[in-house]
Amino acid sequence: MTAIIIEDMPQALAALQADLASFCPDVRIIGTAGGVVEAAKLLRDKQPDLLFLDIMLGDGTSFDILEIVPDIKSELIFITASDEFAVRAFRFAAVDYLLKPVDGELLKAAVGRAKARRGTQNTASLDLLKQTIRKPGELPDRISLHTSENIVVARISDIIRCEADSNNTRFIFDGGQKSVFVTKTLKHYEKLLDGHDFVRVHQSHLVNFRHVVEFKKIDSGYLRLTNGDEVPVASRKRGEVVELLR
Structure with a gap:
């Protein structure tokens, strides 16, 4: 080269x-x-x-x-x-x-x-x-996601949740957009999206709290999101989630 x-x-x-x-x-x-x-x-x-x-x-x-x-x-x-x-x-x-x-x-x-x-x-x-x-004083409102097939530049506000799949991450969007699968860990995106109202509510789930509709008090709890998905809340995260909802 x-x-x-x-x-x-x-x-x-x-x-x-x-x-x-x-x-x-x-x-x-x-x-x-x-x-x-x-x-x-x-x-x-x-x-x-x-x-x-x-x-x-x-x-x-x-x-x-x-x-x-x-x-x-x-x-x-x-x-x-x-x-x-x-x-x-x-x-x-x-x-x-x-x-x-x-x-x-x-x-x-x-x-x-x-x-x-x-x-x-x-x-x-x-x-x-x-x-x-x-714009060093502003948080970016978009993020670039590289998949095996293409590069998706998405609005962060459109991301409903991120789900871990081994060492990979699946992004689920608002408005019926197709999910995006990226070969980076959920931990990577947890750090990156800090400050954007995303909360790691479970080992496998990072949730955009702007898309939370309901907290179901079953077992350690479930969050229902704007697209109808239900995400489990880890027992150690229940207190933090309840406090955030208050």
């Missing part, structure tokens, strides 16, 4: 080049750039298989590059500093990212994922990432 690196810090650029040589020897670097203008000129002449993008550049951001050169077909891997909000934004958008300093094994894994999904870069996920990054 061919690659171009957009990075404005010489030390970080050299480190990434060395890591690619060590951990991804089948990746050939065909160009580098240190800013928006330089990158845009380079990408008009060359279209690599992989594009590594530092977010913050001296003359703008990597999103500016994507707007100037909108027909980029490369698989994108973003490089970011260890910023808690930025990391959360990447997780909401389900876009590949690496933290500085880059870990070699994680780099290898990211390149492997890029190979597997070659040609399926989703503009909706990138738009969601851009909006979330640019």
Whole structure:
């Protein structure tokens, strides 16, 4: 695979080049750039298989590059500093990212994922990432869900509940939308959706409390939701659920 690196810090650029040589020897670097203008000129002449993008550049951001050169077909891997909000934004958008300093094994894994999904870069996920990054004081109102077949960008308010299926998660939506099956754990989404009125009421169930209609006091309890589903409440969660409903 061919690659171009957009990075404005010489030390970080050299480190990434060395890591690619060590951990991804089948990746050939065909160009580098240190800013928006330089990158845009380079990408008009060359279209690599992989594009590594530092977010913050001296003359703008990597999103500016994507707007100037909108027909980029490369698989994108973003490089970011260890910023808690930025990391959360990447997780909401389900876009590949690496933290500085880059870990070699994680780099290898990211390149492997890029190979597997070659040609399926989703503009909706990138738009969601851009909006979330640019509004650090706001919780995102959408989430990007990658399935084995496609990428679904869904409104968080439309999610009624999430259900664990081994190490995978099934999303059930309002309005008769088809459920979505994602190969990430329920725990991952429990953390990600913190602050959006989602409550883990059972080992296998994460519920959007805005869709709760009724609490049935049978056994440890059941929640009836707006779509008619009934979800069991774990005995250790009963007190918390009752308090929230009050």
